[in-house]
Amino acid sequence: MTQKLVVVGAGMASGRMLEHLFEAAPGAFDVTLFGAEPRGNYNRIMLSPVLAGEKTYDQIVTHDAEWYAANDVHCRFGETVTKIDRKAKVVFSRSGETPYDKLVVATGSAPFIIPIAGKDLPGVRAFRDLDDVDAMVAAAGRPGAKAVVIGGGLLGLEAAAALRLRGMDVVVLHLMGHLMERQLDPAAGYLLQKELEGRGIKIHCKAQTKAILGDAQVEAVLLEDGTIYPADIVVMAVGIRPEVRIAVDAGLYVERGIVVNDQMVTSDPDILAIGECVEHESICYGLVAPLYEMAKVAAKTLVKQDAAFRPVETATQLKVTGVTLYSAGDFADAEDREEIVLRDASAGVYKRLVLKENRILGAVLYGETSDGAWFFDMLRKGTDVSEMRETLIFGQAYQGGGQLDPMAAVAALPDDAEICGCNGVCKSKITGTIQEKGLTTLDAVRAHTKASASCGTCTGLVEQLMKLTLGDAFNPAAVTPMCGCTDLGHDDVRRLIKASRLKTIPAVMQELEWKTSCGCAKCRPALNYYLVCDWPDEYADDYQSRFINERVHANIQKDGTYSVVPRMWGGVTSAAELRAIADVVDKFNIPTVKVTGGQRIDMLGIKKEDLPEVWADLGKAGFVSGHAYAKGLRTVKTCVGSDWCRFGTQDSTGLGIRIEKFMWGSWTPAKVKMAVSGCPRNCAEATCKDVGVICVDSGFEIHFAGAAGLDIKGTEKLGLVRSEDEALEVIVALTQMYREQARYLERIYKWAKRIGYDEIRRQILDDPEKRKAYYDRFVFSQKFAQVDPWSERASGKDKHEFKPMATLTLEAAE
Amino acid sequence: MSTMNWFAIGKLEDIPLRGARCVETGNTKIAVFRTADNRIFALEDKCPHRGGPLSQGIVHDGCVTCPLHNWVISLETGFAQGADEGATAPFPVRLEGDRILLGLTDMAEKAA
Numbered sequence: 001m002t003q004k005l006v007v008v009g010a011g012m013a014s015g016r017m018l019e020h021l022f023e024a025a026p027g028a029f030d031v032t033l034f035g036a037e038p039r040g041n042y043n044r045i046m047l048s049p050v051l052a053g054e055k056t057y058d059q060i061v062t063h064d065a066e067w068y069a070a071n072d073v074h075c076r077f078g079e080t081v082t083k084i085d086r087k088a089k090v091v092f093s094r095s096g097e098t099p100y101d102k103l104v105v106a107t108g109s110a111p112f113i114i115p116i117a118g119k120d121l122p123g124v125r126a127f128r129d130l131d132d133v134d135a136m137v138a139a140a141g142r143p144g145a146k147a148v149v150i151g152g153g154l155l156g157l158e159a160a161a162a163l164r165l166r167g168m169d170v171v172v173l174h175l176m177g178h179l180m181e182r183q184l185d186p187a188a189g190y191l192l193q194k195e196l197e198g199r200g201i202k203i204h205c206k207a208q209t210k211a212i213l214g215d216a217q218v219e220a221v222l223l224e225d226g227t228i229y230p231a232d233i234v235v236m237a238v239g240i241r242p243e244v245r246i247a248v249d250a251g252l253y254v255e256r257g258i259v260v261n262d263q264m265v266t267s268d269p270d271i272l273a274i275g276e277c278v279e280h281e282s283i284c285y286g287l288v289a290p291l292y293e294m295a296k297v298a299a300k301t302l303v304k305q306d307a308a309f310r311p312v313e314t315a316t317q318l319k320v321t322g323v324t325l326y327s328a329g330d331f332a333d334a335e336d337r338e339e340i341v342l343r344d345a346s347a348g349v350y351k352r353l354v355l356k357e358n359r360i361l362g363a364v365l366y367g368e369t370s371d372g373a374w375f376f377d378m379l380r381k382g383t384d385v386s387e388m389r390e391t392l393i394f395g396q397a398y399q400g401g402g403q404l405d406p407m408a409a410v411a412a413l414p415d416d417a418e419i420c421g422c423n424g425v426c427k428s429k430i431t432g433t434i435q436e437k438g439l440t441t442l443d444a445v446r447a448h449t450k451a452s453a454s455c456g457t458c459t460g461l462v463e464q465l466m467k468l469t470l471g472d473a474f475n476p477a478a479v480t481p482m483c484g485c486t487d488l489g490h491d492d493v494r495r496l497i498k499a500s501r502l503k504t505i506p507a508v509m510q511e512l513e514w515k516t517s518c519g520c521a522k523c524r525p526a527l528n529y530y531l532v533c534d535w536p537d538e539y540a541d542d543y544q545s546r547f548i549n550e551r552v553h554a555n556i557q558k559d560g561t562y563s564v565v566p567r568m569w570g571g572v573t574s575a576a577e578l579r580a581i582a583d584v585v586d587k588f589n590i591p592t593v594k595v596t597g598g599q600r601i602d603m604l605g606i607k608k609e610d611l612p613e614v615w616a617d618l619g620k621a622g623f624v625s626g627h628a629y630a631k632g633l634r635t636v637k638t639c640v641g642s643d644w645c646r647f648g649t650q651d652s653t654g655l656g657i658r659i660e661k662f663m664w665g666s667w668t669p670a671k672v673k674m675a676v677s678g679c680p681r682n683c684a685e686a687t688c689k690d691v692g693v694i695c696v697d698s699g700f701e702i703h704f705a706g707a708a709g710l711d712i713k714g715t716e717k718l719g720l721v722r723s724e725d726e727a728l729e730v731i732v733a734l735t736q737m738y739r740e741q742a743r744y745l746e747r748i749y750k751w752a753k754r755i756g757y758d759e760i761r762r763q764i765l766d767d768p769e770k771r772k773a774y775y776d777r778f779v780f781s782q783k784f785a786q787v788d789p790w791s792e793r794a795s796g797k798d799k800h801e802f803k804p805m806a807t808l809t810l811e812a813a814e
Numbered sequence: 815m816s817t818m819n820w821f822a823i824g825k826l827e828d829i830p831l832r833g834a835r836c837v838e839t840g841n842t843k844i845a846v847f848r849t850a851d852n853r854i855f856a857l858e859d860k861c862p863h864r865g866g867p868l869s870q871g872i873v874h875d876g877c878v879t880c881p882l883h884n885w886v887i888s889l890e891t892g893f894a895q896g897a898d899e900g901a902t903a904p905f906p907v908r909l910e911g912d913r914i915l916l917g918l919t920d921m922a923e924k925a926a
Contacts, residue, residue: 143852521879548870805835806823
């Protein structure tokens with residue numbers, strides 16, 4: 001016969017228990033579920049991401065209406081149980097009495113509110129449920145809004161980080177000497193504090209809150225030392241206490257929490273309790289793993305199966321995007337304990353293990369937590385670690401096979417072991433070449449052996465071999481960071497953008513742990529380019545991260561005016577085009593007209609407000625932007641070729657125009673200038689360009705990596721192709737390879753020198769599949785890039801760029 | 815007597831996030847900046863270095879980088895950051911709701 005089961009509390013523990021129950025004995029119970037919140041079970045742990053705006057409420061719902069219906073659960077959400085009558089076996093609520101055969105109390109916990117003046121003011125919130133989150137989100141919506149979070153524990157810091165992400169000024173007040181003192185030791189607490197301060201959160205430790213100030217609404221928080229922090233919202237996150245009121249009223253045995261035995265049964269055999277409201281062997285739990293364990297045990301007890309809850313070790317992870325922090329077990333100092341500490345200040349890594357008799361008691365990991373689960377596993381099992389003590393702190397990767405010294409593993413490799421799979425280079429080839437040629441740098445080893453010169457995944461191994469061969473003489477080259485906002489170099493950032501599929505600048509800065517809140521004038525344009533290049537169809541170009549020239553599609557001059565260069569395809573123009581330019585120059589009183597080195601015409605000294613009209617007039621004559629301001633394709637310079645020239649071997653003008661029409665509009669790491677000469681006399685000066693073509697009788701010689709600016713350098717020859725089509729494909733593929741691999745602002749000649757001319761030849765000329773893939777990716781990205789920016793703006797786009805916000809006149813002032 | 819005049823010059827959303835707009839006032843052009851966290855600042859639109867239009871620079875944290883020679887200017891104080899020395903004049907500016915108010919003292923004198 002069906003028994004009546006009443007569950008008080010619709011939190012994470014009760015949701016999990018019902019799942020187990022319906023699985024073990026479907027239909028055995030007629031379930032009524034009470035919940036004080038007007039909604040069903042959701043994953044409370046994920047409230048922080050909801051507050052941060054990284055997740056929505058819908059994404060954290062664990063049980064929806066359908067699930068309750070499918071299991072015939074009578075849901076009484078928004079209805080608080082006020083009383084339990086144990087004799088009559090009924091519970092009381094707003095709608096009357098509900099009888100039970102078995103009762104499960106899962107009332108969870110209540111936030112602890114410090115008893116100070118002002119604690120009841122509107123604007124003082126806990127961080128406990130979705131209503132709190134909604135209130136905080138609403139407060140964060142006001143520009144310049146300020147939040148004070150009282151409590152620097154797990155919950156308080158997650159709230160603080162999330163509110164900061166929402167743009168609020170956030171202060172964290174913490175009573176103790178360092179953050180998260182229950183989970184962290186002072187050193188890790190310090191690193192965490194530094195990280196959060198770096199995000200613009202103010203941390204005030206040893207802060208005694210005296211009162212919350214305000215009349216009708218919270219206005220500020222006053223500390224004992226007299227400090228006042230203005231606040232539009234105050235979040236109390238100082239702790240929780242088990243919610244035991246109805247259990248006390250019902251006369252159940254309650255200490256700090258509702259006392260239960262191993263079967264989760266309270267002092268009344270028909271009443272069970274689970275979750276944060278419970279006390280088991282004098283311990284109250286607040287983390288989810290033990291609560292789930294309780295849920296499992298309670299479900300079994302209800303269906304009369306044997307199960308026992310045993311005290312568990314718990315591990316903690318802070319859910320703040322970009323902060324990696326893990327702590328488990330007990331790490332207090334004591335006579336009979338030892339500790340192993342690893343600090344890497346440059347990488348922001350801190351690890352500490354506390355041992356007793358060769359067994360791990362506690363672990364704190366900051367900055368690098370991938371070994372957390374491994375340490376935790378040994379902690380729980382009480383594994384004897386004496387065998388691996390020396391390298392224990394370095395993590396699992398350094399263990400196994402009895403190898404304790406990481407270098408020993410490389411030293412022990414046989415001479416014919418393949419180190420670089422891409423280029424088939426074995427160990428003896430690398431060590432031999434290092435000695436023979438006296439190589440001391442990774443670049444030199446790459447140049448001579450090709451090891452680690454392609455995909456780079458064996459770089460670590462190659463560096464270890466160098467260390468092994470050269471001893472202390474080897475000093476791995478430090479990566480130059482992109483800028484002061486990060487320790488990562490351009491190459492690492494580019495790789496991580498792709499590997500982690502990062503598609504916005506804030507995502508890059510979060511995931512790669514940028515040290516500033518929104519980057520600087522160096523990294524933002526670089527990141528914007530990388531994202532435009534890697535996700536052409538998905539990334540929304542951030543114009544505020546572009547240099548002014550690219551933002552307004554003209555070149556800023558020293559007096560704040562602009563110059564405008566329309567495209568003249570391949571340097572060819574006509575009477576109509578020249579007439580249109582002359583008219584524009586007259587109409588807008590353009591002071592200077594100059595022929596550029598790229599075979600086109602530059603109009604200088606145009607007022608910013610006039611730009612859209614200038615473009616509109618030029619557009620009517622068929623002109624589009626010449627991108628003279630862009631890190632992108634500038635010009636393709638040509639000579640007159642076989643059309644007119646008695647020496648011309650091919651139609652160099654036609655090829656130049658074709659290339660320019662195919663490639664205009666694409667963004668590149670730095671500017672790209674090209675040229676096509678109709679014969680080896682090279683009148684178009686193709687051999688000092690980023691990419692150049694020299695036409696010969698037998699076809700087209702493709703050149704690249706020239707320079708004629710800060711540096712002067714003749715081009716390298718890439719190879720000879722027979723047809724115009726092939727020439728175009730090779731040039732496009734080369735440009736795409738450069739787009740994908742180069743560092744922002746790195747011209748082709750520098751990039752090519754860095755990765756090697758042969759590597760480029762191998763990928764672009766010798767490998768048709770690779771070439772085609774590069775070509776296709778370029779063509780795909782052009783679909784989104786080939787939009788004339790001038791006509792867009794002439795028809796009203798980005799109007800705000802070109803007009804003053806307001807013009808204040810004398811009359812207005814008086 | 816010096817008078818402070820507050821002018822409503824527009825709304826918060828008129829300025830792009832991490833961007834700037836200009837306000838023309840007689841002889842002085844004022845750049846009004848909006849930071850990533852929706853704070854508003856106003857500076858004379860003139861870099862202390864070579865007079866570059868700061869309103870055209872990239873806005874990051876509480877600073878703007880001048881488009882001409884990459885001087886970094888504090889939006890709050892107008893002072894050049896790092897090793898560079900110099901300052902541009904800050905103007906008082908306030909956000910009331912989403913309305914931006916710009917404060918000018920003795921504007922008649924300045925414009926004259």
